[in-house]
Amino acid sequence: MKPTLTLATALLTLASFASGAASQSLEKLAITPQLVAAAEKEGEVTLQYSSPLVTMQGLIGEFTKAYPKIRVNLDRKAGASGANALMQEMAAGVARVDVFQGSDNAPNKALIDKGAFVAIEPSNVADLDKVALSLAPYLYFPDLNRTVIAYNPKFVTAEEAAKLKDWRGILDPVFKGRISLVEPTFGVTMAPLLYVMNTKHLGAEFLGKLKAQAPNIYVNTAQARQALISGQKPISWGAQWEAVILTQIGRGAPVRFVYPEPAVEWGGTAWGVLKTAPHPNAARLLLAWKLSREGGQAEQGAYSNMRSNITGLPDGRVVFGKVKAETWYAEPKGTWRPDLQDWIANGTRYQEIWAKSVR
Amino acid sequence: MLRPRPFVGGHDDAPFWEGCRLGVLRLQRCRKSGIYLWPILPVCPDDLTTNFDWVEVSGRGRVSSYVVYRRLYDKEFAGALPYISASVELVEGARMTGNIFSADGDMNADIILGPEPKVDALIGRAVEMFFEDIGGGLRIPQWKLTRDTTSPAPGKGGKTT
Numbered sequence: 332m333k334p335t336l337t338l339a340t341a342l343l344t345l346a347s348f349a350s351g352a353a354s355q356s357l358e359k360l361a362i363t364p365q366l367v368a369a370a371e372k373e374g375e376v377t378l379q380y381s382s383p384l385v386t387m388q389g390l391i392g393e394f395t396k397a398y399p400k401i402r403v404n405l406d407r408k409a410g411a412s413g414a415n416a417l418m419q420e421m422a423a424g425v426a427r428v429d430v431f432q433g434s435d436n437a438p439n440k441a442l443i444d445k446g447a448f449v450a451i452e453p454s455n456v457a458d459l460d461k462v463a464l465s466l467a468p469y470l471y472f473p474d475l476n477r478t479v480i481a482y483n484p485k486f487v488t489a490e491e492a493a494k495l496k497d498w499r500g501i502l503d504p505v506f507k508g509r510i511s512l513v514e515p516t517f518g519v520t521m522a523p524l525l526y527v528m529n530t531k532h533l534g535a536e537f538l539g540k541l542k543a544q545a546p547n548i549y550v551n552t553a554q555a556r557q558a559l560i561s562g563q564k565p566i567s568w569g570a571q572w573e574a575v576i577l578t579q580i581g582r583g584a585p586v587r588f589v590y591p592e593p594a595v596e597w598g599g600t601a602w603g604v605l606k607t608a609p610h611p612n613a614a615r616l617l618l619a620w621k622l623s624r625e626g627g628q629a630e631q632g633a634y635s636n637m638r639s640n641i642t643g644l645p646d647g648r649v650v651f652g653k654v655k656a657e658t659w660y661a662e663p664k665g666t667w668r669p670d671l672q673d674w675i676a677n678g679t680r681y682q683e684i685w686a687k688s689v690r
Numbered sequence: 691m692l693r694p695r696p697f698v699g700g701h702d703d704a705p706f707w708e709g710c711r712l713g714v715l716r717l718q719r720c721r722k723s724g725i726y727l728w729p730i731l732p733v734c735p736d737d738l739t740t741n742f743d744w745v746e747v748s749g750r751g752r753v754s755s756y757v758v759y760r761r762l763y764d765k766e767f768a769g770a771l772p773y774i775s776a777s778v779e780l781v782e783g784a785r786m787t788g789n790i791f792s793a794d795g796d797m798n799a800d801i802i803l804g805p806e807p808k809v810d811a812l813i814g815r816a817v818e819m820f821f822e823d824i825g826g827g828l829r830i831p832q833w834k835l836t837r838d839t840t841s842p843a844p845g846k847g848g849k850t851t
Contacts, residue, residue, distance in 0.1 A: 557731055584738050
């Protein structure tokens with residue numbers, strides 16, 4: 332374990348990046364009998380979240396097994412819409428949500444700047460990968476996402492799928508009319524867009540060519556998965572992530588995936604405790620559990636299949652273990668991580684370019 | 691009254707709109723799992739199968755959530771303010787959205803809710819579907835509060851994604 336002093340310094344450096352509330356004192360967070368008792372006395376906690384419904388229900392089921400006296404109220408508002416709704420509630424003086432989970436980092440940062448979150452240092456902070464600390468001490472990213480290009484093998488041949496490993500492969504005329512895209516208003520759709528916009532041979536020109544491939548454009552990723560599984564649009568490009576596709580594979584859906592080279596990976600969703608949490612102890616307990624090894628293991632369950640940012644936590648994803656043994660599976664040779672400052676500063680501009688080029 | 695035009699002509703939506711035209715509320719029901727789906731989907735989220743029947747449903751349900759609009763966000767609702775948009779859970783289980791009308795057919799939220807209503811005044815209230823003609827040959831399902839304030843039993847067979 333690294334010395335605490337070094338960690339505190341690192342967190343303070345990150346805190347200065349996450350401006351707006353940097354003067355807050357850092358609150359230490361650990362699961363103690365006192366915290367559990369206080370949380371149980373409150374009896375409930377409200378989590379506003381972005382993950383898919385079934386994923387979150389499965390994860391919270393594990394939390395409830397550990398803490399059965401605490402009811403978790405789940406309120407799903409995905410991507411930017413969740414952060415924006417919270418911003419409106421804050422402006423109206425409504426204190427309803429205890430814990431926030433958001434995927435789009437530009438609005439996430441806007442919430443930090445508004446002073447929405449408690450500055451927290453979890454007791455196991457030394458065990459978290461640096462990507463988990465990108466917006467610390469206000470928001471933490473317990474999990475690691477990877478972009479995949481998902482396809483339905485009933486409608487896409489192995490030879491065609493191999494072309495998708497190249498980011499420009501999707502422009503092959505063979506894919507015209509067979510693709511779906513999703514509006515880049517979620518972390519999972521923003522992250523690949525950031526790669527496109529930061530790569531010289533891609534950029535806006537590439538997006539224009541993508542439009543010429545006559546894609547269907549959906550407003551959410553679940554619609555794209557429906558089209559993928561049914562075969563209506565057998566390729567979901569720039570909209571799916573490893574965990575959610577593994578979950579579909581685990582359910583027996585006719586789906587495979589490739590990692591484009593390089594594979595885009597980033598801290599999937601950011602979690603934080605609201606300063607105005609009506610159930611402050613239960614909120615802290617939920618966050619501490621989510622950042623713990625137990626929380627990381629729970630996130631690897633069949634309903635979620637998520638990579639953990641907790642260093643040293645064995646990869647217990649059963650579905651992934653099976654997929655790795657398949658002949659069609661190939662590890663990415665390289666990975667690319669978005670610059671969070673670029674995401675925050677330029678995300679809206681990139682979305683506008685996407686809309687102008689692709690819609 | 692003005693209304694936003696719904697998108698008609700999506701995948702597999704013809705039986706729904708044909709039902710509306712005939713005055714019958716029909717939903718997709720998965721042949722394998724038996725669950726009713728809304729919105730219309732190409733794949734059953736429960737068992738991943740793709741075989742469905744279009745089945746007439748009761749049109750009875752209860753309000754599971756709602757919001758009162760007092761500000762104009764869509765100009766096509768001009769003249770309708772204040773109005774209520776709600777999620778209605780059918781006795782068959784699927785959840786549909788629509789506007790709430792009083793038992794007398796009034797859409798004004800202040801008339802429906804009365805002065806100083808509780809924030810959850812409509813939660814659980816029984817509603818019945820009726821078709822509203824929005825012009826251009828289109829009719830859409832809407833929801834009218836029943837005079838009987840007893841809630842119907844919660845549905846079991848629905849899936850809303």
